[in-house]
Amino acid sequence: MTDPTEQFFTELVAHGRHPLLQTTTGTIRFDVTGTGRTEHWHARIDKGHVQVTRGDDTADCVVRVERALFDGIVTGHVNTMAATLRGQVEVEGELHLIVMLQRLFPGRPTPQPAHTGSRRQPR
Amino acid sequence: MSIGSVRTLDGNTFVVSDTRGDIEAHPDEPTGLFSWDTRFLSRWILTVNGKRLTPLSTDDLHYFETRFFLVPATGTVYVDATLSVIRRRAVIDGLRETLTILNHAGQPADLTVRIDAGSDFADLFEVKDHLKKKGKYYTRITDNQLLLGYERETFRRETLIVTDGATLDDQGLTYTVHLDPHGTWTTDIQVSHSMWGWAEHQRVVSNQQQAHSRRGMEEDLAAWMEDAPKLECDWEPLKHTYRRSLIDLAALRFAPMTSGVRCLPAAGLPWFMTMFGRDSILTSLQALPFVPSLAATTLLELGARQGSRLDDFRDEDPGKILHEMRYGELTAFEERPHSPYYGSADSTPLFLILLDEYERWTGDTRLVQQLEYEARAALNWIDEYADLTGTGYIWYERRNPDTGLENQCWKDSWDSISYRDGRLPGFPRATCELQGYAYDAKKRAARLARLVWKDPELADRLEQQAADLKERFNRDFWVEDGQYYALALDADGTKVDTLSSNIGHLLWSGIVDRGRAKAVVGHLMGPRLYSGWGIRTLAEGEERYNPVGYHVGTVWPFDNSFIAWGLRRYGYKTEAARLAAGMLDAAEYFDGRLPEAFCGYPRDVTKYPVPYPTACSPQAWSTGTPLLLLGTMLGLQAVGNHLVVDPALPIGIGHLALLDVPGRWGRRDAYGRGRVQVRATDRRKLRPQLSGLEDVVARREQ
Numbered sequence: 001m002t003d004p005t006e007q008f009f010t011e012l013v014a015h016g017r018h019p020l021l022q023t024t025t026g027t028i029r030f031d032v033t034g035t036g037r038t039e040h041w042h043a044r045i046d047k048g049h050v051q052v053t054r055g056d057d058t059a060d061c062v063v064r065v066e067r068a069l070f071d072g073i074v075t076g077h078v079n080t081m082a083a084t085l086r087g088q089v090e091v092e093g094e095l096h097l098i099v100m101l102q103r104l105f106p107g108r109p110t111p112q113p114a115h116t117g118s119r120r121q122p123r
Numbered sequence: 124m125s126i127g128s129v130r131t132l133d134g135n136t137f138v139v140s141d142t143r144g145d146i147e148a149h150p151d152e153p154t155g156l157f158s159w160d161t162r163f164l165s166r167w168i169l170t171v172n173g174k175r176l177t178p179l180s181t182d183d184l185h186y187f188e189t190r191f192f193l194v195p196a197t198g199t200v201y202v203d204a205t206l207s208v209i210r211r212r213a214v215i216d217g218l219r220e221t222l223t224i225l226n227h228a229g230q231p232a233d234l235t236v237r238i239d240a241g242s243d244f245a246d247l248f249e250v251k252d253h254l255k256k257k258g259k260y261y262t263r264i265t266d267n268q269l270l271l272g273y274e275r276e277t278f279r280r281e282t283l284i285v286t287d288g289a290t291l292d293d294q295g296l297t298y299t300v301h302l303d304p305h306g307t308w309t310t311d312i313q314v315s316h317s318m319w320g321w322a323e324h325q326r327v328v329s330n331q332q333q334a335h336s337r338r339g340m341e342e343d344l345a346a347w348m349e350d351a352p353k354l355e356c357d358w359e360p361l362k363h364t365y366r367r368s369l370i371d372l373a374a375l376r377f378a379p380m381t382s383g384v385r386c387l388p389a390a391g392l393p394w395f396m397t398m399f400g401r402d403s404i405l406t407s408l409q410a411l412p413f414v415p416s417l418a419a420t421t422l423l424e425l426g427a428r429q430g431s432r433l434d435d436f437r438d439e440d441p442g443k444i445l446h447e448m449r450y451g452e453l454t455a456f457e458e459r460p461h462s463p464y465y466g467s468a469d470s471t472p473l474f475l476i477l478l479d480e481y482e483r484w485t486g487d488t489r490l491v492q493q494l495e496y497e498a499r500a501a502l503n504w505i506d507e508y509a510d511l512t513g514t515g516y517i518w519y520e521r522r523n524p525d526t527g528l529e530n531q532c533w534k535d536s537w538d539s540i541s542y543r544d545g546r547l548p549g550f551p552r553a554t555c556e557l558q559g560y561a562y563d564a565k566k567r568a569a570r571l572a573r574l575v576w577k578d579p580e581l582a583d584r585l586e587q588q589a590a591d592l593k594e595r596f597n598r599d600f601w602v603e604d605g606q607y608y609a610l611a612l613d614a615d616g617t618k619v620d621t622l623s624s625n626i627g628h629l630l631w632s633g634i635v636d637r638g639r640a641k642a643v644v645g646h647l648m649g650p651r652l653y654s655g656w657g658i659r660t661l662a663e664g665e666e667r668y669n670p671v672g673y674h675v676g677t678v679w680p681f682d683n684s685f686i687a688w689g690l691r692r693y694g695y696k697t698e699a700a701r702l703a704a705g706m707l708d709a710a711e712y713f714d715g716r717l718p719e720a721f722c723g724y725p726r727d728v729t730k731y732p733v734p735y736p737t738a739c740s741p742q743a744w745s746t747g748t749p750l751l752l753l754g755t756m757l758g759l760q761a762v763g764n765h766l767v768v769d770p771a772l773p774i775g776i777g778h779l780a781l782l783d784v785p786g787r788w789g790r791r792d793a794y795g796r797g798r799v800q801v802r803a804t805d806r807r808k809l810r811p812q813l814s815g816l817e818d819v820v821a822r823r824e825q
Contacts, residue, residue, distance in 0.1 A: 076432075079462050082457050085278070086276070086278045087277040087279055088277050092327075092328045096427060099428065103431035104431070107434030
């Protein structure tokens with residue numbers, strides 16, 4: 001079974017440079033809590049380049065969230081902002097880092113066929 | 124509500140009470156202490172010996188501070204008529220209230236002073252739409268604290284009331300007061316609110332957060348006023364309106380939860396105290412020559428929240444600039460899509476327009492550099508996501524049919540877009556002003572591409588696209604038999620042929636063919652659209668015209684301010700001055716504070732502008748209106764490194780000067796002199812005649 005959280009971070013790194021983060025620099029750590037132990041994902045963003053490690057190094061922004069919820073976030077089933085307003089996500093530090101990074105999370109999946117990127121129809 | 128309302132605010136925290144300072148909220152009325160779209164106090168009633176008090180006066184000390192002078196009810200054989208009660212209230216990180224009771228009698232007095240306190244924790248949307256709560260309430264009392272709480276699953280909101288010397292119960296605070304002859308008693312009450320609950324960690328903590336203090340806020344306001352240009356003119360009410368606008372703009376600044384300390388204007392009290400793409404951008408444009416910092420924050424904050432994915436529930440697309448952000452319970456549980464909601468077809472081109480105009484005024488190319496990705500994504504949205512029919516226009520059709528907005532232009536009520544005969548067109552719809560914004564956005568982005576991004580190919584392409592769009596638009600939207608532009612195209616490309624104020628925005632955008640400007644201006648200043656106070660949203664004579672209809676006949680000050688800018692752009696100085704004069708006259712009737720909208724009745728019928736019943740006030744872009752009108756009267760433009768001044772003052776203003784206008788030139792003064800010298804005594808006679816201004820001018824000039 002694939003692990004959505006692990007897959008997300010793997011793809012985040014594999015994607016190469018993220019233009020959306022081209023002016024963003026800083027470190028953000030996700031403390032993903034679950035059954036018994038806490039997983040740490042430490043992302044270093046440097047002008048669009050992202051490196052991810054598994055340590056609990058200090059970070060400019062720390063996000064604490066339950067594993068099941070985070071799996072939902074990285075698959076587009078849970079909206080980060082709404083979950084934060086529900087009290088399910090804790091964020092501390094440089095908040096703009098999570099504002100920027102959450103834009104890489106997918107949107108809510110729809111039952112319709114996937115969009116192809118362009119909504120333009122032929123003339 | 125019996126006796127008027129008093130508003131005390133700081134950004135998105137505000138109190139609406141009656142003139143006694145009491146809050147007695149009905150489920151569907153926006154009275155109470157609100158913050159982050161949640162009502163944290165719905166009941167806050169002061170009694171002395173079981174009786175409500177009578178207001179003598181209220182005093183706005185600052186926008187965040189109000190003082191209420193009260194006495195025990197008169198007209199009865201009440202023994203304590205010799206008491207005064209002063210209730211001093213400030214909105215500083217919650218609500219602070221100081222109660223003072225003065226005994227004017229030579230005998231001692233023993234009193235029971237009580238404040239009934241309660242909260243329904245209503246989401247503002249619940250107040251607006253009369254909805255029921257789904258969670259449960261609790262209260263806790265410890266020592267000197269009364270905690271009111273509400274929870275639904277993990278969602279929690281709490282109000283904490285702290286005071287000394289009171290007996291606390293679930294419904295309020297009771298003080299047993301002994302007053303000596305001519306004695307004084309005073310107490311402080313601090314009401315705090317929490318998005319997460321005090322038992323929990325604070326869930327979102329910015330390392331830039333700072334507690335506010337009264338002194339800090341007073342100093343901040345003083346610095347804000349000091350930094351703004353100084354207005355000199357011979358028309359006193361305009362000075363008052365200007366000052367009022369600057370203060371209200373300060374009051375409406377708020378820092379979105381995740382922005383740290385950076386502030387942008389919230390849209391309007393009480394319903395829209397949050398970040399709106401369109402409202403924040405247009406207000407920032409209006410205020411650019413006065414407080415350019417608002418534009419910088421607006422661009423950065425909206426850029427950081429630019430759409431990045433397809434999400435039908437939120438009407439989100441990659442590159443789209445948000446419509447509205449909300450923080451309440453319905454948004455938290457995704458019963459509303461405002462986290463944020465992207466249902467706005469104009470905020471994206473307007474974002475580009477602000478970016479360019481901001482650079483013209485400030486010379487801040489660094490910010491333009493920083494937002495290059497966002498600007499390109501916005502341009503891409505216009506071409507790839509907004510053109511729903513492949514016809515080269517911006518269209519809108521909501522993908523969230525339950526809670527999305529039907530009309531995603533500034534006139535966003537359901538009935539705002541109609542044919543002459545009153546029928547409503549199907550979807551998608553392409554309103555005319557959206558095309559104007561797209562045209563202007565491309566022209567301006569082309570300039571930035573050349574100047575800052577060093578991409579002349581993109582610049583050429585954008586200019587070509589803009590030229591094509593202008594040509595296409597002038598062919599497809601022109602209503603030949605009326606000699607104006609259609610309000611919109613419907614899904615078939617048929618013209619939605621009503622005459623509306625939207626055509627004024629087209630002048631601002633520059634998409635109007637020169638040869639057609641005269642006809643457009645004729646309509647705008649003609650009797651069907653122009654009321655004498657301002658231009659109506661919809662022309663008299665259209666089937667759905669209604670002078671008290673939100674977007675179908677009322678006059679919107681901000682709408683008029685951009686039309687005035689458009690009139691200047693096409694060289695119609697006199698008309699722009701006339702529009703400014705009518706609106707500033709209206710402002711005088713609203714004590715310097717233009718509301719969101721007022722009724723469309725003709726000026727010579729009502730003699731004063733009739734308030735629209737549920738209008739927001741202060742409303743950011745109405746607050747910005749006098750600022751932009753000062754700019755259009757003085758003909759302010761940032762050209763190269765210079766501030767160009769080309770004044771055209773309305774009759775009744777002899778001279779007008781704006782000193783220390785900030786910009787890339789440092790600080791410069793702008794002066795204007797009236798074409799006609801007017802003595803102060805004449806002005807009174809002149810101003811009511813503005814609706815027939817041309818006659819007056821003609822007479823005087825002969």
